[in-house]
Amino acid sequence: MLAHYLTLSLRRLWRQRQANLIRLASLSLGLASGLVIFLVVDYMFSFDRHHPHMDRSFWVVTDIKRESTLQTDAAPRPLAEVLRQDYPFVASATRLETVFGRTLSVPGGKRGWMKKFNEARNVCFAEPQYFDHFRVEWVTGDPGTALASPNTVVLSERYARKYFEGADPIGRTLRLDNRVELTVTGLIRNPPPNTQLRYDALISYATLPGLEPEGAMRDWEGLQSMCFVLLREGASPRQLTGALDAVRKKHLPPGKAAQFAYHLLPLGELNHERSGMAPRPVLYALIAVGLLLVLAACVNYINLATSQALQRAREVGVRKAVGSSRTQLIGQLLLETALLTVLAVAVALILAQLSLPLVNRTLAAQVEALHPAISTADLLRPQSLGWFLGLAAGVVLAAGLYPAWVLSRFKPAQVLTGLPAPRAAGGFTLRRTLIAGQFVLSQLFLTAVLVINAQLGHMQHVDWGFRHERMLTVWLSPPEPVPYEQLRQEWLQLPGVQSVTFGSDPPASPYNRPTPFSYHTATEAEPFETRLRAADEHYLPAFGLSLVAGRNFRSTDTTAQEVLVTETLVRQLGVSPLGAVVGRRMRVKDADRVIVGVVGDFRSGRLNQPVLPVTLVHDLGHTALAVLTLSAACPPTTPAAIRRVWDKALPDRVYKADRLDELLESFLGMERLLAGFVRTFALLAMAMSCVGLYGLVTFMAESRAKEIGVRRVLGARTAQLLWLFGREFGRLIILGFLVAAPLGWWLTESWLQQYAYRITLGVWLPAATLGLTVLVTALTVLGHALRAAVANPVEYLRVQ
Incomplete structure (x- = not known):
């Protein structure tokens, strides 16, 4: 009987091939869309789920409570060590700090180095306990001692090839910022793409004290490191929460303790909270969209199947007249749906696989992941295979059950005598509802x-409130001194270079953290915060910022005493007129400074924020970039000449330049993706x-x-x-x-x-x-x- 059903089903599918091709295309398109969405969501949920002891591993984050609550993904540097030493229920605690804008070079050659690289995000300072928390596959080296000493580094296979071109890296040296020689003590497998801890070079945390100012490693107010805690078997997260509260009150002054709050997040939430790229509400919304698209495909199948009901009415009538039961008819019709669904799934898999390379490239560009490799082969994993087969079975039932139920209700006496059958099919009220x-x-x-x-x-x-066309940003690699005046004068001599200024950020920057300050009372912070920019005396004219009151910086200010504030900051202080603040003192970044001018407002961050109060500090020591304004008639040879000036003045640094317009366009990256x-x-x-x-x-x-x-x-x-x-x-x-x-x-x-x-x-x-x-x-x-x-x-x- 099953063979008979199969023969009849194939014959029917071929006879109505035009309508069935439409049904197949609709179902395939809906399933392919759902598959792509579900594969992306499954990939996002798989982040950092491969580490051991997931049930006992936690991530400590900090909230800063001032004008508003600022959620961060970091913790104070001394916290992990205190937890390890003072709390027996803590099996281990580790800290790590991601590197941004550091130079790693391979020593040798005539100039003292053979190759140099500007590293960010893929390199971090890490403690030896890192390998107790996170799964790392070792090629060679001892996890217990590889990072125990200062000036050591562990490399991934990819970075070992990058630095040493396939030679054995063990025992070789790298130079960090032209200040420290790092010895390679271990080689590990490349990190998987589905991890937020995508580090290819792990520098021993013991190296940091030699690079930081005195007291920086004991700073409880600065949030420089990420802190991860592994509890002992049987320990409760509530114990750790209580310990964090006690540590906060013990090590922070009473006035400061109220401004900080430590929280625990499960390690599995690393990709969904704080610094993650896939918040759970977004993933749940994507799941809902995928289900809606699959449901829409099923609705289309139902609509097309029921639209053919009249053509099959007599067939159903004859079958019932010769003894077919309703169950047999439903089985026959469901078999046809199942055959179409199998074909649709095959086509959907092909369509999904063809679209996934584009999805992978889009995700890599947007979230800077390590080349995600989402593929339909991921469906072969046991967990994925379960929901995929469940989805296919659900589609068969959702798309085939109602049409089968409708057709099986036809009465032989009506359809064989030519009486109308549509009412017998329920009036198709449901189909109108679905449409x-x-x-x-x-x-x-x-x-x-x-x-x-x-x-x-x-x-x-x-309107950003500042000039940004034809501006080139050249990133200065910390921390060595920069020959500012030499670079400025040589760049200004190049054809097409109109101005050169140095600053910590452009007026609008993604790194826009609030900074407390005091104005009315030197010992008490204002109820709102400011955003800081380090700048030189050429900053205002370069960006076309206007002075509303007072004057610009003077080059003779070499102690970073002079500051400029924006109109919004003055208004929020409640001072009128705007010029009344000129000559007054404000305390910011633990230093007393003098307000010398008021600058017209400009946008300092993302466009979902209002215009915020900003303070410009005349401080070359904290500048991180040079901004060159190019003329409209700038010769095409000028960019290469700019680089030659850099290589001459800073031969040990990596040249990295971007257009300022590209930085501003990055503020719209998420909106464009959406x-x-x-x-x-x-x-x-x-x-x-x-x-x-x-x-x-x-x-x-x-x-x-x-x-x-x-x-x-x-x-x-x-x-x-x-x-x-x-x-x-x-x-x-x-x-x-x-x-x-x-x-x-x-x-x-x-x-x-x-x-x-x-x-x-x-x-x-x-x-x-x-x-x-x-x-x-x-x-x-x-x-x-x-x-x-x-x-x-x-x-x-x-x-x-």
Whole structure:
């Protein structure tokens, strides 16, 4: 019997191949979309789940409570050592510090080095306990001693090839910032892509004291390191929470202790909290979108299957008349669905695999991951295989059960005598509900696309409040002194270089942490914070910043006493007029300074923030970049000449330059990624909706065939017959719009609230959404409806 069912199913699928190809394409597209989303989410959830003792491993983070609560991913440097020594329930604690902007060079050659590299994010200072907490595969070396001594380093295989070109790295040396010789004491496997701890070079933490100022390693107020704690078997996280509270009160002054709070996060949350790239709400939202797209594909299948119900009514009637039971009919119809689903899954796997390279590149560019390798082969893992097979079975039931139930209800006496059967099929109330649901989904995505595109365009035309065109940033590698004046004078002699300034950051920077300061009372901090920028006397004219009151820095200020403040800072101080602050003293960064001028406001950070108070400090010692302004007629040879000046003045440093406009564009990176995802999902949702509409118009043309024929014979015009279709779709569009419009408005308005510089929603949004929906619907159904309306009525009235 099963072979008989299989033969009949294959014969039926081939006979109706045009309709089945449409069903197959719709189901494949929905499944492929869902698969890509689920594979991405599964990859994000797999981060740092491979380490041992996950149930006892915790990450200590710090909240700073001032004007507002600032969540950080760091902890004080002495914390891990105190926990190891004073609390027996702590099996181990380790700290690590990620390196940014450090130079690692391979000694040798005529200039003292053979190769040099500017390293960031992939290199860290780590303690020997690091290897007790995290799974690291060793090629050679002793985990217990490799990082026990100062001036040692452990390399991954990738970085060993990078530095030593395949030669045995053990015993070789690297130079850090041209100050310290590091001996390679271990070789480890490359870190996996699904980890936040993606370190290719681990420098012994004992090296740090020789590089830092006196007392920096005992600083309880600075948050420089990441701290991880491993509890002993049977110890409770509550014990550690209590210990952290006691440590805070013991080692911080009473006035400062209230400003800090230590918290525990499970190690498995490393990728979802604080410094992670995949917050859980985002992942849950992606799961919901994936389920909606798969559900939409199932709805389309149902719509197309039920639209063919009339064609199969007599087949079902004959089968029942010769003794087929309802269970057998449902089994036969479900087998057809299962065959189509198997084909759809195969096609979906191919489509997903073809799209995953683009997904991997997008993720790598956005989150700086180590080349994620998401693949459909990940479905072969036991956990993934379980939900994938469950998804396929769910699709078979969701897409095939209702059409099978509808067709199996047909009564032989009705369908074999030519009596109408559609009512026997339940009136298809559910199919109209599903079509309306598709309209809700597609209009929600359309609303999101319109709002995100409008907001993105709005942000691209933002007035930053400073000049940023044709500006080149050259990054200064700490910590050795920089020949500022030599670089300035030689760069200014190059054709096309108009100005040179040095600073810690451009006016707008992603590193925009708040800094407390005092103005009214030297010993008491103000209730709000400022953002700091180290700058020289050329900073204001280079960026076109205007002085509202007072004067610019003087070059004779060599002790970093002079500061400039912005208008917003003065207003928040409650001082009027603005010039009244000039000559007054303020204390910031543990030093008394003098306000010499007030600068016009400018944007200092991301565009979801309002204009914030900023303080410019005349301090060359803390500058981290040079900014060169190039003329519009800058010769193409100038960038290479700029590098030659650098190599001559700083031969041991790595030259790294970027356009300032690229930095500002990076502020919109997440919005662009979101816009790309939403556009893709909107396109898929509209495609699903169009296929569903095709199914509905096919059903209407068949179920109302005799009515159309009678109306045509009685003189009905084509436009009147088209109205039969238009009225049906119009009701469903309006019904979907009544649900989607307020929901879409609420969702997008809530999303826009995170931006201080945002668009205003108006009547244009629902009008554009409804108009585009009507247009897409009309283009989808008009051709099919027109063919039904102009067909020869004899075809409809002929006795079947």
